[in-house]
Structures are given as C-alpha cells and as structure tokens.
Amino acid sequence: MISLSDVSKSYAGRRVLGPISLELPAGGITALVGPNGAGKSTLLTIMGRLLDPDTGSVVVGGADVATTPSRELAKILSILRQENHFITRLTVAQLVAFGRFPHSRGRLTAEDHAHVERALDFLGLGDLRDRFLDELSGGQRQRAYVAMVLAQDTRYILLDEPLNNLDIHHAVSMMRQLRRAADELGKTFVIVIHDINFASAYADRIVALRDGELVSVGTPAEIMRDDVLGALFDTEVRVRSDGPYPLAVYYR
Amino acid sequence: MLEASREARVWPRFVILGVVAAVCALGVLTWGIGPEPGSRGFWLVVERRGITVATMIVVAAAQSVATVLFHTATSNRILTPSIMGFEALYVVMQTALVFFWGAQSLAATDGLLKVALQSALMVVFATLLYRWLFSGRLGNLHTMLLVGVILGMGFASVATFMQRMLTPSEFDVLSARLFGNMSNSNPEYIPWATLVIGAVIAIVWVKRHRLDVLALGRETATNLGLNFRGEVTQLLVITAVLISISTTMVGPLTFFGFIVATLAYQLTGSSRHAHVLPFAFLLGLITLLGGYFILRHVFSAAGVLSVLIEFVGGLFFLIFLLRKGRL
Numbered sequence: 001m002i003s004l005s006d007v008s009k010s011y012a013g014r015r016v017l018g019p020i021s022l023e024l025p026a027g028g029i030t031a032l033v034g035p036n037g038a039g040k041s042t043l044l045t046i047m048g049r050l051l052d053p054d055t056g057s058v059v060v061g062g063a064d065v066a067t068t069p070s071r072e073l074a075k076i077l078s079i080l081r082q083e084n085h086f087i088t089r090l091t092v093a094q095l096v097a098f099g100r101f102p103h104s105r106g107r108l109t110a111e112d113h114a115h116v117e118r119a120l121d122f123l124g125l126g127d128l129r130d131r132f133l134d135e136l137s138g139g140q141r142q143r144a145y146v147a148m149v150l151a152q153d154t155r156y157i158l159l160d161e162p163l164n165n166l167d168i169h170h171a172v173s174m175m176r177q178l179r180r181a182a183d184e185l186g187k188t189f190v191i192v193i194h195d196i197n198f199a200s201a202y203a204d205r206i207v208a209l210r211d212g213e214l215v216s217v218g219t220p221a222e223i224m225r226d227d228v229l230g231a232l233f234d235t236e237v238r239v240r241s242d243g244p245y246p247l248a249v250y251y252r
Numbered sequence: 253m254l255e256a257s258r259e260a261r262v263w264p265r266f267v268i269l270g271v272v273a274a275v276c277a278l279g280v281l282t283w284g285i286g287p288e289p290g291s292r293g294f295w296l297v298v299e300r301r302g303i304t305v306a307t308m309i310v311v312a313a314a315q316s317v318a319t320v321l322f323h324t325a326t327s328n329r330i331l332t333p334s335i336m337g338f339e340a341l342y343v344v345m346q347t348a349l350v351f352f353w354g355a356q357s358l359a360a361t362d363g364l365l366k367v368a369l370q371s372a373l374m375v376v377f378a379t380l381l382y383r384w385l386f387s388g389r390l391g392n393l394h395t396m397l398l399v400g401v402i403l404g405m406g407f408a409s410v411a412t413f414m415q416r417m418l419t420p421s422e423f424d425v426l427s428a429r430l431f432g433n434m435s436n437s438n439p440e441y442i443p444w445a446t447l448v449i450g451a452v453i454a455i456v457w458v459k460r461h462r463l464d465v466l467a468l469g470r471e472t473a474t475n476l477g478l479n480f481r482g483e484v485t486q487l488l489v490i491t492a493v494l495i496s497i498s499t500t501m502v503g504p505l506t507f508f509g510f511i512v513a514t515l516a517y518q519l520t521g522s523s524r525h526a527h528v529l530p531f532a533f534l535l536g537l538i539t540l541l542g543g544y545f546i547l548r549h550v551f552s553a554a555g556v557l558s559v560l561i562e563f564v565g566g567l568f569f570l571i572f573l574l575r576k577g578r579l
Binding site: 048049050069070071072073074075078079080081084085086087088089090094098099101102105106107149152 | 323328460464465469472477478479523
C-alpha cells in the first residue's frame with residue numbers, strides 16, 4: 001500500500017502540490033492523469049523520495065520514504081524519471097545490470113544475471129543488449145530504462161511517462177507488459193500518463209490531478225465521463241462506451 | 253559475448269601502459285649518468301632521481317584519481333577541480349597562514365596534523381562551494397565554468413594581494429612552498445603523501461562499484477539505493493585531500509588532470525571505475541615521466557615540464573571543447 005498524508009510542495013512561496021492525502025492499495029496499475037502543470041510528476045518524485053515534500057509523509061509498503069535508509073528503500077520501491085542522460089557510455093545490458101545494484105552491491109551473482117536476462121526478454125531487448133545507449137532511438141532507450149527498473153525487482157514501481165517516445169506498437173506492448181507484470185508478478189505500478197485512453201484501457205485506478213490538487217480518484221469507469229474529463233482538461237470530451245473500455249474522443 | 257570481449261580488451265591495454273610507464277621510469281632513473289653503472293656514484297644519482305620518480309607517482313595518482321572522482325561526483329566530464337579553482341583555493345589558504353601567523357607558522361606546523369587540518373578546512377570550503385555550484389541552481393555548465401574560473405582568478409588575486417604585503421623573507425618561505433616542481437620537490441613529503449594516498453586509494457577501491465552507480469546521476473543513483481548527497485560529499489572530501497597533496501608537492505597543475513582523465517575515458521574502452529582509475533593513473537605517470545625524460549635528455553630543459561603540460565593540456569582542452577561544440 002502507498003499512503004500519502006498531507007503531502008505538499010511549494011516553490012518560491014507558490015504552492016505547486018497539495019496538501020494531498022491519498023491511499024493506493026498494493027497491486028495493479030494506478031494512472032496519474034491531469035493537464036500540464038497539475039503536479040503529477042512532482043507527486044511521483046515525492047513518492048519515489050527523489051524530492052522532499054515541504055509537509056506530510058509518504059509510506060510505501062510499510063516503509064516511511066523519508067526515514068527508511070535509501071538502500072533498504074531501493075529493494076521496495078523503484079522510480080524512473082523521464083529524462084535520463086549519463087556521462088558514462090553504457091550498453092543496454094550494462095544499464096539493466098545496474099538495476100541489480102541494490103541486491104548485489106555491484107557483484108552480480110547467477111541470480112542477478114537471471115533477473116537481467118528476464119528483464120531484457122520482457123521488453124524485447126535481446127537483440128539490442130550489446131548496443132550502446134547513445135546508438136539507440138528514443139523509444140529503444142526508453143524500454144532499456146524500464147528494463148533496468150524491472151530488473152531491480154521491487155514490489156512498487158513508479159514510472160514517469162513510460163510511453164514517452166514510443167510509437168503505437170511499442171506503447172501498446174509496453175502497457176501490456178506492465179499489465180502482465182502487475183497480474184503475474186504482483187507488482188504495483190504508479191504511472192504518469194498523458195494519453196487518457198491508455199489509462200482507461202490498462203489502469204485499475206485513475207488519480208486525476210489539477211493545479212496541484214486531487215480532483216478525483218476512481219476506476220476508469222468512474223473517471224472516464226464527459227463531465228469529469230471535460231472539467232479536468234478544460235476541453236470538450238465525449239466518452240464513448242461502445243467498446244471493451246471507455247474511450248475519450250476529443251480530437252476536434 | 254560482446255560485453256565480455258570488450259572487457260577482455262582492457263587488460264592488454266593495461267599491460268602496454270604498464271610497460272611503457274616502467275620503461276619511462278627506468279629511462280628517467282638511469283639515462284645519461286656519468287659514473288659507470290654499478291659504481292657508488294651511479295647509485296647516488298639513481299637515488300636522487302628516485303625522489304623525482306616517487307614524486308611523479310604520487311602526483312599522477314593524486315591528480316588522476318581526484319579528477320575522475322570529481323567528474324563522477326559532479327556528473328560532468330569537462331570541469332576538473334583545478335579548472336574550478338581548487339588549487340587556487342589551496343594557495344590562498346597557504347598564503348593566509350603566512351599572512352596572519354607569519355612564516356614560522358608554516359614550518360612550525362608541518363606534518364601530518366597540519367595536512368589533516370588544512371585538508372579539513374579545504375574540504376569545508378570546497379564542499380560548501382562546489383555543492384552550491386553543482387546544486388543545479390546555476391542552471392548549466394557554462395555558468396558553472398564561468399563562476400568557477402572567476403572564483404579561481406579571485407582566489408589567485410587575493411593570494412597575490414596578501415603576498416605583496418608579506419616581508420621579503422616571508423614571501424621567500426612561502427614561494428618555496430607554493431611553486432614546487434617535479435625535479436625539486438621536498439623528499440620528506442613523500443612518505444606521508446604516499447601513506448595518505450595509499451589510504452585514499454584503498455577507500456576508493458572499496459567504493460568502486462558505488463562510483464559506477466553515482467556516475468548515473470542523482471536520480472538514478474538514489475533510485476538504486478545510494479545516499480547521493482552523502483556519497484558526493486565524501487568524494488569532494490577525497491578530492492580536496494588529493495589535490496592539496498599534489499599542490500603541496502609540485503604546485504598548481506591546471507590542465508593535467510583534465511588531459512589524463514579525458515584520455516582515460518577515451519582509451520579504456522570501459523566505463524567502470526575499476527578500469528578507468530588505474531588507466532588514468534598510468535596515463536598520468538607516462539605523461540610526467542615521458543615528458544620529463546624528453547625535456548631533460550632531448551631538450552635539456554627539465555624545469556619547464558609543468559609549463560609544457562599546461563600548454564599542451566590547455567590546447568587539448570580547447571580542441572576538445574571546440575570539437576564537441578558544447579560543454
């Protein structure tokens with residue numbers, strides 16, 4: 001379970017987030033949605049202890065994010081941000097192997113190698129394993145980062161826009177893989193996502209944020225409504241329910 | 253596997269560098285000695301030159317390790333502690349010691365304790381300063397480079413100002429301390445310098461895997477369970493210790509660390525600190541020994557080694573920046 005209580009963050013006196021109190025059960029996929037500047041990424045980085053909140057506390061899987069040693073936390077929770085660039089030149093396999101660092105402290109065991117191989121397979125990176133990251137396309141790189149986080153093998157995984165840079169094929173397969181990891185391996189995902197229809201198709205819960213405030217929390221069926229989405233994005237949205245999952249139509 | 257073969261290619265390179273360094277050392281030690289090899293006079297000369305070689309080993313180790321660690325701690329591969337005014341800071345502190353407490357304070361306080369105190373003070377300054385500089389508040393590397401260079405100049409000016417106010421005899425004692433050179437360093441420093449550097453290198457070796465993770469930057473390193481702030485502070489401490497040792501022995505060397513580290517990244521073919529650090533050390537040693545040998549025996553001008561290294565290093569820095577087109 002992830003529980004946030006009274007979490008808030010201000011920059012230069014301007015409040016960008018909160019105060020937010022929220023409980024997310026373990027298991028499944030939670031999508032954070034909302035317009036630009038709603039505080040989705042800020043909330044995610046605070047959950048992942050990359051940013052300290054001004055007030056409030058975050059407890060993930062029983063561990064208080066502020067007080068638990070980072071080393072212990074890295075076995076419970078992993079977080080991937082949108083922009084990653086490294087000064088070292090790494091191959092895909094080397095990057096993914098870093099995901100094992102919390103467990104191996106740098107000396108990979110046979111078990112660690114097995115985790116790395118599984119993560120590479122899971123994201124279809126087998127052929128790219130020995131390519132350097134700077135030789136890959138944005139989408140391939142994105143998958144390599146996600147593979148690193150999967151190799152870390154934590155119960156809770158926070159992803160900031162994992163579909164960034166991915167084409168339709170890879171976006172769909174990424175979401176299917178996350179769904180599979182949630183269902184088969186019992187992982188808990190919290191993802192920031194821009195495409196509301198992906199959230200509708202794959203998430204168990206949608207958390208809607210606007211101007212740093214919690215607007216609504218619910219299942220896709222509860223959030224995917226004309227009035228809720230229209231108010232959230234300030235755009236006329238019509239939700240069609242004639243398919244397997246509700247679909248928001250807002251393109252013109 | 254490709255990865256394994258890439259790693260395997262590292263070792264032959266080590267052997268080549270090691271042999272070149274050993275040949276250079278042998279050359280510096282024994283070339284062009286008047287007395288017959290094996291005679292007492294011969295060994296006396298070798299012994300005296302041995303001090304130079306030992307100094308170079310210490311300096312190469314200190315500068316190369318300090319630069320690579322600074323790069324890792326600050327997630328950049330351009331700025332080095334020397335370019336950012338680290339050594340100028342050391343010069344200011346030495347000068348201030350003489351300025352406020354007189355020349356005898358330098359000699360009276362020599363020894364491990366002083367080095368420890370001095371390093372501690374430098375560490376406090378440097379950590380505060382560079383933590384602030386690299387906190388991201390200044391935005392980009394250009395601004396930081398500018399601030400760093402200006403700070404370095406500022407430190408140098410403050411030092412010059414205080415030196416002007418010293419009595420000639422105090423100034424003499426101070427300059428003997430500050431403007432060391434390779435062939436004429438103080439042999440009594442070598443034992444403790446070796447001791448400290450040995451200890452530091454042992455610590456760095458234990459941390460080598462953590463350093464690889466730190467190089468991935470704050471967010472990734474934190475995600476992988478490192479206390480980023482704490483680790484970076486430790487690295488800045490280590491850098492301060494190493495640079496103060498190197499500067500004590502041979503004076504400021506602005507671009508030496510830059511050349512050695514940059515070449516090491518290019519030539520090692522591995523991103524692991526376990527490979528890059530020894531590689532950078534060997535490259536540094538070859539640069540110093542080889543440069544000294546050539547200057548001394550080909551051009552009969554051993555004293556200008558550090559000038560030459562600065563010249564070549566500065567050019568190299570410019571070329572690197574221009575070719576890359578960005579910082």
